[in-house]
Amino acid sequence: MVVSRRAARDGATPTRSRLRASRPAPGPRSRAYVAGVKAALTVLSFGLAAAVGALAAGSVVMARKVVTPARRLPDTRILALDTAAQTITLSRTADTELPGRYGLFTTGTSDYVKLGSVLSEDAASVKRKLLTHVGSDARLEPDAAFSGWYFDRPEQLHLPFTPELIGSTVGPCPAWLFPAGDGETWVIQVHGRGTTRAECLRAVPVFHGLGITSLVVSYRNDGEAPRSRTGTYALGDTEWRDVDAAVGFARRRGARRIIVMGWSMGGAIALQLSLNSAHGDVIAGLILESPVVDWRVVLHFHARAERVPGAVSRFAISALQSEWAAPLARTGGAIDLDRLDVVARAAELRHPILILHSDDDGFVPSDASHGLALARPDLVELQVFEVARHTKLWNYDQERWSDSIRSWLERQGLTAG
Known part of the structure; x- marks a missing residue:
């Protein structure tokens, strides 16, 4: 059926305003539902932004750690020093228990001493021969760093x-x-x-x-x-x-x-x-x-060893290769891990x-x-x-x-x- 424009104006067909007017006004429950959905979406948005921000921040920290020149950190402790017998007892680690000749970075009256063979050991400690003479008045701080250098000069x-x-x-x-x-x-x-x-x-x-x-x-x-x-x-x-x-x-x-x-x-x-x-x-x-x-093999190995979430380590590796992350990671530019x-x-x-x-x-x-x-x-x-x-x-x-x-x-x- 064809309706003339005039007939339409005279009400032969419902107008949009009449259609809207014919809909029932939302009740209190409908308004509460809509408000709840909006609130939930806002919370989810903030949560997603926070999660992405935390992922990015953690990844940048990891990327920066990789490229920052490392300082020598203590990895063992001096438990006893016998200057008469020229022996030193260290806390037991995967390194300090090894046979062979090594070095030990120390603080106190000596900054470095050479270590010889393992003389005795138990579950918590390892006693080694000193190959650098340490005088009876020596004082060494407990924190030390085990080294493969042996020669330091x-x-x-x-x-x-x-x-x-x-x-x-x-x-x-x-x-x-x-x-x-x-x-x-x-x-x-x-x-x-x-x-x-x-x-x-x-x-x-x-x-x-x-x-x-x-x-x-x-x-x-x-x-x-x-x-x-x-x-x-x-x-x-x-x-x-x-x-x-x-x-x-x-x-x-x-x-x-x-x-x-x-x-x-x-x-x-x-x-x-x-x-x-x-x-x-x-x-x-x-x-x-x-x-x-x-480098990817090394970076993934350390991420697993330090229990870094996979998403963080993957994002960190991506950040190392990206120009956008260079100012944050302080790399000075993208590092081409493919190269x-x-x-x-x-x-x-x-x-x-x-x-x-x-x-x-x-x-x-x-x-x-x-x-x-x-x-x-x-x-x-x-x-x-x-x-x-x-x-x-x-x-x-x-x-x-x-x-x-x-x-x-x-x-x-x-x-x-």
């Missing part, structure tokens, strides 16, 4: 050395140079995260005995080399440039073949150097001790590699080292240790550790003869 090696400065884009980076042999084969040693170049001193005698000159270097933000603009680590993504400057230094001093040895994060730096350096033609090989080969994943980039490798890693590392899992060895069996040799902890393979089994390096160098034709 270059003079302790009783080898000729000179202090050097390596010119890098961030400024002069201190180094120690231990000349040996004819000066044509060098090893450049790169320490790990939260430590300094003294970590590498253990390896110098092995190379010196083979006629290989050692250059033990520092890099940006490690507490000895200059600070970058952000003062934070890039997990190897920029630090390799300081080591590349050291390669150039070695070439100018007559080096024709250069081995790069990286410890822990120094392994990540060495790998990036191998992949990116313009001096690749003189790099003869890499030796990696307890190395970081893929630092050398298992995924294994096909790009061109230098022979010796990896020394313990399956009981406890800090940097050996999974990625195994993965790299499987991906490039033509280039990568993996020496698997057990029991030994992170960067403490020399301490636990010095003979096997040294023999592994010597035999690999001989097979590569890198010894003095």
Whole structure:
């Protein structure tokens, strides 16, 4: 049926206002229901915002922790000191119970002492022989930090050395140079995260005995080399440039073949150097001790160990790779974890590699080292240790550790003869 406009105006059909007027007015229950729904939605919105905010905040804290240069923290306690017997008793941990030779950072009348073999132990403590003489008037504070360094100063090696400065884009980076042999084969040693170049001193005698000159270097933000603009680590993504400057230094001093040895994060730096350096033609090989080969493996391991929720750790890893999070995490820019994943980039490798890693590392899992060895069996040799902890393979089994390096160098034709 067709209704004229006039008829519509005269009421032939209901108008919208009449339709609205015909609906019953909401009663008190309807108004209360609507108000309750609005209140619930408001609470849910605030709750969701708070949850997202907490997730973001926790993730940024984790991301910032990863890139912030670590301070040495106490990880054991001195329970007793017997200066007559030259022994020290420490609280028992996965590190302090290990056989071998180690070091202990202390406070009081000594700042560092060397430790020998385990003399006795029980469920809570470990007594070890002191290899640094401690006088009868010594006073050591209870809090201490167990270390694999053993040597903490270059003079302790009783080898000729000179202090050097390596010119890098961030400024002069201190180094120690231990000349040996004819000066044509060098090893450049790169320490790990939260430590300094003294970590590498253990390896110098092995190379010196083979006629290989050692250059033990520092890099940006490690507490000895200059600070970058952000003062934070890039997990190897920029630090390799300081080591590349050291390669150039070695070439100018007559080096024709250069081995790069990286410890822990120094392994990540060495790998990036191998992949990116313009001096690749003189790099003869890499030796990696307890190395970081893929940062995601390490970050997930620590997140699980510290019971960080999976969502937080995933968001933190994403934040490390994001420009938006850089000001909050203080990274100075996105860190490309894909570029630092050398298992995924294994096909790009061109230098022979010796990896020394313990399956009981406890800090940097050996999974990625195994993965790299499987991906490039033509280039990568993996020496698997057990029991030994992170960067403490020399301490636990010095003979096997040294023999592994010597035999690999001989097979590569890198010894003095």
